[in-house]
Amino acid sequence: MIKAKVGIQRCSSYKQEELEKVLEEIATCTDFPDVKGKTVFLKPNILSDAKPDACITTNPEFVRAVIRLVKKKGAAKIVVGDSPGLPSPSFAGRVCGIGQVCEQEGALWEDFFKDNEIVTIPYTSQKLPIASIVKKADVVISLPKFKTHQLMYFTGGVKNLFGLIPGLHKSPCHLAFPSRDAFAKFITGIYKYAEPDYCMMDAIVGMEGPGPANGTPRAVGLVIGSTDCSAADWSEAQIMGYRPNAMPILKALKHEGLLAEQLSYPLLDAQELVIKDFKRIAIREKTQFIRTLIFPFFKRGIQKRRQMKEPAPVFLPEKCIHCRRCIDICPGKALEMVDGKIERDLLKCIRCYCCHEVCPADAIEVPAKKGGWND
Ligand code: SF4
Ligand code: SF4
Numbered sequence: 001m002i003k004a005k006v007g008i009q010r011c012s013s014y015k016q017e018e019l020e021k022v023l024e025e026i027a028t029c030t031d032f033p034d035v036k037g038k039t040v041f042l043k044p045n046i047l048s049d050a051k052p053d054a055c056i057t058t059n060p061e062f063v064r065a066v067i068r069l070v071k072k073k074g075a076a077k078i079v080v081g082d083s084p085g086l087p088s089p090s091f092a093g094r095v096c097g098i099g100q101v102c103e104q105e106g107a108l109w110e111d112f113f114k115d116n117e118i119v120t121i122p123y124t125s126q127k128l129p130i131a132s133i134v135k136k137a138d139v140v141i142s143l144p145k146f147k148t149h150q151l152m153y154f155t156g157g158v159k160n161l162f163g164l165i166p167g168l169h170k171s172p173c174h175l176a177f178p179s180r181d182a183f184a185k186f187i188t189g190i191y192k193y194a195e196p197d198y199c200m201m202d203a204i205v206g207m208e209g210p211g212p213a214n215g216t217p218r219a220v221g222l223v224i225g226s227t228d229c230s231a232a233d234w235s236e237a238q239i240m241g242y243r244p245n246a247m248p249i250l251k252a253l254k255h256e257g258l259l260a261e262q263l264s265y266p267l268l269d270a271q272e273l274v275i276k277d278f279k280r281i282a283i284r285e286k287t288q289f290i291r292t293l294i295f296p297f298f299k300r301g302i303q304k305r306r307q308m309k310e311p312a313p314v315f316l317p318e319k320c321i322h323c324r325r326c327i328d329i330c331p332g333k334a335l336e337m338v339d340g341k342i343e344r345d346l347l348k349c350i351r352c353y354c355c356h357e358v359c360p361a362d363a364i365e366v367p368a369k370k371g372g373w374n375d
Contacts, residue, residue, distance in 0.1 A: 004231035004260035005030045008268040011204050011223045014061035016068075019223075023069045023200065026225035029266040033139050033197045033227070036074035041137035042066060042107070043196075045145045045160045046082040047212055048358060049095035055207050055217040058145045060097035062202040062223075066143060067105045079133055081110030083166045086325050086358050112166040121189040123256060126176055130193065131164045140196045142229055146206030146222075146236055148215055150353040150366050151180060153281050155212050156236045157199030157229030158191045158249055165190075168329065174352035175331040184248035188256055191229065199232040200225045203239070208279040210366055213357045215279075222273065231260040235270035241278050282368060310351040311367045315342040319363035326355035326364060 007026035011018055026032075044058035052059050067078055080102050084091065093099035093109060102109050112131040119130045134140055144160040152159055162170060177183040201224040209215035220239070226232040230253050237244040244250050253259040263270075315326075320342060327335045327342070334348035335355065356364045 001262050002228065002230075002258070002260040003262040003264070004226050004228035005264050005266055006231050006235050006270065007225040007266060008235060008270060008273065009223055010221055010268070012221050014059050014204060016061065016065060019062065019065035020068060022223050023065055023225070026200070026223060026267065027069060030225050031227050032073070032225075034073075035070050035139050037076045038138035039077040039079065039136070040070045040075045040139045040141065041110070041133050042070075042078065042080045042141050042143055043134075043160060043163065044080065044082055044093075044098055044143040045147075045155070045163065046084055046093055046096055046098060048084050048086070048360070049091060050213070051095060052097050053217070055145065055147075055205050056213050057096040057098070058143045058202045059204065060101045062204065063098050063143060064101045064105055066141065066200055067101070067107050070141075071105070075139075078105075078107040079110050079137060080107050081112060081131060081133060082163045083112040083131070084163070085168060085170050085329055085354065087167050112164065116166055119193060121186060122192040123189040124177075124186055126173070126186065126189075128165055128173070129169055130190070131166065134164055134194045139198070140194060141198045141200060142196045144199065144201050146201055146203035146220055146224075148208055148211035148240070148279070148281050150210060150212070150281060150356060151183065152187070152249055153242060153247055153283055154233075154237050154240055156233035157196065157201060158233055158253065159187055161190045161194045161196065162187055164194060171329050171331045171354060173331075174350060174354060178350045178352070180248045181252065184252040185255075187249055188252040188258065191253070192256065192258065196229055198225070198227055199229040201232050201236060203236065210281070210356070214359070214362055214364075218275075218278065220275070222268075226260075228260040230258060231263050234260070234263065238270045239273045239275060239278075240280055241274055241276065242280060242283070246283055312344065312346055312349055312351065313353060313356050314365045314367060315344065316363045316365065317341045319361050321361045321363070323360060325358045325360065329354045329358050
């Protein structure tokens with residue numbers, strides 16, 4: 001059984017003084033990796049070119065504090081990188097401020113398009129480009145943001161590694177792994193390949209409601225650190241008020257023997273930090289009967305019917321700025337612009353919600369399922 005320590009500490013702001021103290025405290029009690037003389041790769045979550053206040057990306061001041069922490073611990077070289085689904089041509093983490101922080105702190109920015117290699121993702125037969133730095137670095141640290149996620153219910157240290165796939169190469173993965181469970185297994189494969197050494201989660205101001213891009217900032221006031229991303233994610237899900245063992249990624253990790261199941265909390269305990277009114281995304285579980293007996297025989301038909309039962313994205317023409325990002329990213333080719341309005345083909349829509357993630361104008365909504373938030 002995998003054991004892990006999870007360091008959770010309160011942190012009320014992104015001020016360096018407070019952050020540095022909190023990160024050091026968490027690192028000290030959670031076996032932070034030895035980085036002396038090593039190359040360290042930091043992987044923040046930069047979902048899109050959004051400003052820090054939108055809480056879509058890992059906060060740049062949080063990244064700065066982690067850079068300073070590994071510098072203080074003697075890292076020889078610090079590399080930072082991520083690749084949003086639809087990066088602008090000059091994208092280098094600039095809009096969210098992480099690019100500037102790297103320049104100021106002497107860390108190098110890594111362009112995943114320039115240096116990647118084709119990898120067969122574990123547990124799948126899928127071949128995809130993955131940023132080479134994840135294997136070149138001696139130490140890999142995932143820096144996720146505490147956020148809800150329409151497809152995976154929440155996003156944390158494991159899901160953050162999906163960003164190792166450069167830009168639009170990510171989009172067809174939703175078509176190849178169209179159900180929640182299939183996609184979770186695929187993410188688990190990326191996690192297995194990347195083998196991150198540590199997870200330091202920015203849960204100071206997180207996101208609730210329709211995340212990961214269109215939710216509402218929520219002051220959580222925490223930082224979560226662990227040598228095991230699954231342990232940090234389990235704690236995150238618990239704090240959000242989910243049953244962690246109902247989360248697709250945590251279930252897939254358990255299935256592959258990658259879930260830390262014996263957790264200890266040397267600082268604060270996740271069970272005592274549950275946010276009762278946190279706006280979660282309602283979950284729906286299929287029955288054991290369907291999973292074990294019927295599903296294998298009618299897999300495709302059932303999968304399609306299940307997708308059709310999920311809420312389809314709704315487009316709000318009055319807010320649309322006609323950027324076409326949703327059309328470019330849609331893996332199902334379900335969208336087109338007709339007379340200045342987005343039209344959907346619901347039969348082609350696989351309910352991956354990539355369109356919702358990339359829309360810069362909040363012009364796409366995913367209706368809450370029956371029961372609304374906090375099912
Ligand atoms: S319309 Fe949106 S939710 Fe449907 S397949 Fe396209 S990107 Fe995914
Ligand atoms: S991404 Fe949003 S703003 Fe851009 S075309 Fe689609 S709906 Fe309109």
